[in-house]
Amino acid sequence: MRTLGLAAFVAMASPAWAGDVALLIANETYDNAPDIRAASDMLDAVPALQAAGFDVIQGEDVTIAELQSLVGQAQAKADGSGRVIIAVSGLFASSAQGSWIFGTDANAPTLLNAGGQGVPTSALMTVASASPGQSVLLLGSQEQDTSFGFGLTAGLSVPTASQGVAVVSGPAETIASYLSNGLLREGESVAVSAEAFPELTASGFLAPLIPFMGGAEAVVVAEVDPNAAEKAFWDAAKSINTEFAFQGYLNKYPEGLFADVAQTRIDRIKAAPAERAKALEEALALSRDARREIQRSLTLLDYDPKGIDGIFGKGSRAAITKFQTVNGLDATGFVTRPFMNRLGAQAERRSAELEAEAERRRIELERQDRAYWKATGALGDEVGLRSYLERYPDGVFAEIATVRLAPFEAARRAAAAEQDRADWDAARSVNTSAAYQGYLQSNPEGAFVAQANARVAEIEFETKNAAALEAAKRNEERLGMSQGTKQLVEDRLMRLGLKPGKVDGVFDDRTRRSIRRYQDARKLQKTGYLNQRTVVRLLADSVLR
Numbered sequence: 001m002r003t004l005g006l007a008a009f010v011a012m013a014s015p016a017w018a019g020d021v022a023l024l025i026a027n028e029t030y031d032n033a034p035d036i037r038a039a040s041d042m043l044d045a046v047p048a049l050q051a052a053g054f055d056v057i058q059g060e061d062v063t064i065a066e067l068q069s070l071v072g073q074a075q076a077k078a079d080g081s082g083r084v085i086i087a088v089s090g091l092f093a094s095s096a097q098g099s100w101i102f103g104t105d106a107n108a109p110t111l112l113n114a115g116g117q118g119v120p121t122s123a124l125m126t127v128a129s130a131s132p133g134q135s136v137l138l139l140g141s142q143e144q145d146t147s148f149g150f151g152l153t154a155g156l157s158v159p160t161a162s163q164g165v166a167v168v169s170g171p172a173e174t175i176a177s178y179l180s181n182g183l184l185r186e187g188e189s190v191a192v193s194a195e196a197f198p199e200l201t202a203s204g205f206l207a208p209l210i211p212f213m214g215g216a217e218a219v220v221v222a223e224v225d226p227n228a229a230e231k232a233f234w235d236a237a238k239s240i241n242t243e244f245a246f247q248g249y250l251n252k253y254p255e256g257l258f259a260d261v262a263q264t265r266i267d268r269i270k271a272a273p274a275e276r277a278k279a280l281e282e283a284l285a286l287s288r289d290a291r292r293e294i295q296r297s298l299t300l301l302d303y304d305p306k307g308i309d310g311i312f313g314k315g316s317r318a319a320i321t322k323f324q325t326v327n328g329l330d331a332t333g334f335v336t337r338p339f340m341n342r343l344g345a346q347a348e349r350r351s352a353e354l355e356a357e358a359e360r361r362r363i364e365l366e367r368q369d370r371a372y373w374k375a376t377g378a379l380g381d382e383v384g385l386r387s388y389l390e391r392y393p394d395g396v397f398a399e400i401a402t403v404r405l406a407p408f409e410a411a412r413r414a415a416a417a418e419q420d421r422a423d424w425d426a427a428r429s430v431n432t433s434a435a436y437q438g439y440l441q442s443n444p445e446g447a448f449v450a451q452a453n454a455r456v457a458e459i460e461f462e463t464k465n466a467a468a469l470e471a472a473k474r475n476e477e478r479l480g481m482s483q484g485t486k487q488l489v490e491d492r493l494m495r496l497g498l499k500p501g502k503v504d505g506v507f508d509d510r511t512r513r514s515i516r517r518y519q520d521a522r523k524l525q526k527t528g529y530l531n532q533r534t535v536v537r538l539l540a541d542s543v544l545r
Contacts, residue, residue, distance in 0.1 A: 019082030022054040023074035023127070026176075027090030029061050030104050033146045038173030039089040042140065045180040052184065052213065054085065064103030064117050068242050071119050071127065075236040076248030078130040080229040083212070086128045087179055089140030089172035093148045094157035098122050101139075111151025115241070121159045123239030125167075130232045132164025133205060136183060136190055136212065139167070140175030161204025166190040166212075170200035187211045227257065234258045243269045277332035284335060291316075294335065297347035298323060299536045300354075308532060354522070354537060362496075362521040366396055373397045382408040386450060394513045394520075399499075409451070416447035424448040433459040472529035479530060489530065492538050493518060 024046065028039035040060055049056050055077060059070045078084045091102045095111050102109060102118035109117045121139065128135040141156040148154060161167045168178065168190065174197055182193040191206035230253055237245040246262040246269075253259065286294075288310035295305040298319045306315025317333040324331040327342055369392055377388035377397055385401045385408075392398060413421055420443050427439040436452040436459070443449070462469065481489075483505035493500040493514045501510035512528035519526045524534055 019077075019079060020052070020054040020084075021074060021077045021082065022049045022056045022085040023070065023087065024049075024056065024058040024085075024179075025062060025067065025070060025088045025090065025101070026058075026060045027062060027067075027101070027104050028172075030091055030102075030106070032105075032107050033091050034144050036090055036140075036142050036172050038176060039140060039142075041173060041176035042087055042089055042179055044176065045087075045184065048180060048184050049085070054083075061104050063105045067101070067103045067119055068240060069244055071123060072240050072242055072244040072248060075127045075130075075233070075240055075245055076252070078127055078236075079233065079252065080130045082131065082134065084128050084131045084135040085138070085179075085183070086124050086136070087138035087140070087175065088124060089175055091146065092121075092139075092141045092154075092156040093146075093152040094155055095151050095153070098159060099157045100152075108149050109152060110149030112149075114152065120239060121156075123236065125159050125162050125165060126232065126236040126239045128165045129162035130229060130236065132162070132228075133210075135165045135205075137161075137165055137167045137204075138175050138179060138183075139169040140172030141169070142172055158201065158203065164205050166202065166206055167204040168194055168200050168202045170197070174199045184213055186213050188213070230256055230258075234262075237262065241265075273330060274332050274334070277330065277334035277336065280336050281334040284337070284340075286335065294320075294340070294343065296536050296539075297343050299532060300347050300350055301343075308536070358522045358537075361523070365521055369395045369397070373401075377401045377404070380404065386454070390454070394517045398513070409448075412447040420446045420448070424452075427452065431455075431459075433463070469527055469529070472525070472527035472531065475531045476529040479532065479535065481530070481535075489535070489538060 024042055026040045026042045028036050030036070043058060043060060046056055046058055057070055057073050057077070059066055062070060074084075074086065088101050090104075091106070092099050093102070093109060093114065094100075095114075097111070099121040100109070100114045100118040101121065101124075102114075106117040114120075124137055124139075128137045139156055139158065144154060146154045156169060158167060158169050168175070168183075170178075178194070178197050178200060182188075182196060183190065185193055189207060189210050190202060190212050193212070194200055194202040194206075233249055233252065234257070237249040243266050246265045249256065249262050250259060250266075256262075291310040291312060292308050295308045295310070295316060298305045298316075299308065301323070303319040303323050304315065305319040306313070312320075312335075320335065320339070321331050321333040323329075323343060324333075324339060329336075329339055329342070372391060373388055373396070376384035377400070378384070382405065385405050388395065389398060389401050389405075395401075416424075423439050423442055424446065427435040433456050436456045439446065439452050440449060440456075446452075486505040486507065487503055490500045490503040490505070490511060493511070494503060496518065498514040498517050499510065500514035501508055507515075515530065515534075516526050516528045518524075518538065519528075519534060522537060524537070525531075530538075
């Protein structure tokens with residue numbers, strides 16, 4: 001027994017066929033091209049189509065993505081069980097390879113990127129070919145002087161009609177009129193109805209005695225492939241080439257001839273964004289220093305890249321992804337130019353904010369420092385000087401206070417008993433808490449009791465926090481700062497008025513005191529040692545910019 005199809009139709013009243021599908025796309029207003037006159041008038045036919053039993057898929061002024069999605073929906077529904085109308089008006093361009101209809105957000109299409117900015121008319125033809133003998137493709141365009149890029153010229157090149165598909169093309173406003181007042185007239189074939197519109201051109205399947213509307217009964221005329229509907233569906237999916245289209249094929253034919261290929265195409269499309277992002281990052285050809293700058297900026301904005309080494313490992317990728325997610329960018333974990341622009345702008349703003357905040361805190365701390373100095377050390381007596389140093393060991397006047405205390409200690413030494421001085425010198429040479437406490441036990445009224453108590457307090461603090469200070473020291477060593485970088489740090493501290501001593505790349509006691517004052521002003525952990533966060537803050541102006 002032969003399987004037969006390609007029906008001839010008898011003009012007689014009958015209900016609408018099951019599976020009638022109409023796709024109407026009216027792109028009139030473009031972002032980067034002249035308007036297409038009266039393209040939107042095509043949608044006036046929607047009520048009549050729905051009344052005739054068509055499942056209408058429609059879109060007006062649709063973008064690239066929306067255009068591709070709508071065609072994919074039509075491809076999924078046009079399963080060969082009913083009539084198909086594909087009516088599209090808008091901006092067309094052509095080449096030797098065919099024509100494309102573009103989304104309203106298309107921008108300077110070329111032959112190289114046309115597939116990403118619209119849909120080829122061959123894909124529309126493939127969707128229509130799912131119902132041979134029952135399909136019409138309407139293409140509405142407009143003459144214009146739009147300039148296209150490499151390989152494309154303005155205007156529509158009518159595609160060669162697939163078997164059983166009628167093609168009607170012409171001005172968008174005439175196509176809209178023909179759809180409502182010609183094609184949908186009961187009992188008329190496409191060949192007859194199109195003749196009433198001289199501006200239109202008709203080609204393809206134009207059987208003059210077969211009405212398009214008015215009902216029909218199938219009559220055997222030719223043999224067809226039993227898998228023709230599935231193959232046409234697959235051809236449409238390939239032409240559209242989107243995840244939606246391939247998934248539509250799988251939904252309809254889960255065990256179909258091309259099921260494995262469809263799944264492979266879906267997997268490839270899903271992986272494409274990451275591969276594309278990776279390629280874009282590689283195209284930037286980022287230097288090691290540029291990568292370090294990105295890591296510093298991420299750190300400044302509290303996206304920890306787990307190191308500033310110019311190598312994008314897991315920590316950096318995670319930080320980049322988090323920044324992209326928070327900022328509404330494609331969260332690929334790879335660097336792009338938009339990512340760099342936004343990151344740089346935010347880091348610059350944050351650096352300025354942090355500096356302003358730190359400056360306000362520094363001014364306030366210095367105000368308190370100077371006020372306390374005026375009330376204590378500035379008076380010049382030993383009690384006042386020691387009181388000042390106890391509260392502000394790294395203060396603005398700490399060095400002055402230390403110098404001014406020297407005469408008091410010299411005088412005390414001169415007046416102290418020889419044994420008292422010997423005990424004090426011995427305690428200082430050992431320089432431990434036990435040694436100073438031994439001095440205090442032997443000389444409870446000694447001349448150096450105040451100094452001994454102060455050193456005991458300092459040593460006990462250092463002992464209590466030894467682990468934290470040692471960890472801070474190791475963290476600084478792990479930064480691997482060159483002498484040049486250390487000099488940058490000292491220079492930055494000097495310019496901030498924090499008196500780090502000689503700018504020579506050697507961190508001595510004065511440098512450590514300066515670092516502690518900087519950390520205190522910025523509410524950072526006050527250790528006198530540098531860590532990644534402190535360096536980023538400190539060098540934000542001199543390295544990041």
